[in-house]
Amino acid sequence: MRNAVIFLLQVLFLIAIFSASNFIVKYTNLFIPGNVLGMILLFVSLTLGIVKLNYIEKAAEYLIKHLALFFIPYAVGIMTYGDLIKTSGWKLLVMIVGSTIIGLIITSGMTQYLSSKEKQKHVQSDSQ
Template identity: 35%
Template structure:
């Protein structure tokens, strides 16, 4: 029960943060949506340890796990624009395929780079440990 309450509070905090970023985007007349600005700002805050991961981890994990639910309105909206799909369906599929491929390639390269970095740190730590015990 405690974890559910913590998750609820964290989701509430993330929603408030997104709302604030949306208001800032509107106030500054930016063409970038506040939610995107919020993601970038939150990423920077997490990287600089201004915001600790444990402060938003449970809520963030739940939001990611239920991400598919957030796309249902988009799928229903597509039904309204059937003529758009008929006229431009191949182009839309091509854009989805290309953009998904780019995301998968970049994610794979980033994961590989992170794994190599972690492996180097482990090897360096082992080397230092072995050298200090000789």
């Protein structure tokens, strides 16, 4: 029973962050979606130690475990655009594959850059 209450409070906390971020976006006319702002707020709060990981850990693990279920409505919605996919499917495929490759290249480049900077730090600290 105690675990269920903790889980429910954690889910309510995540919903509160989501609702607060949507409120901020609505009344400040920010250019990013509320859910993205919510993730940024949660990340910053976790990084700064304002929110402890154990405040959201069980709910987050559960939601990530069942993440595939959240995509079912979108997959069904895509099915209604069958004609568009038939006529422009190859364009969509090229865009998806292209943007994925670009994202991977940028991510790997940044990873290599940051890891080389980290190695330089260690080399400099070892030489001192």
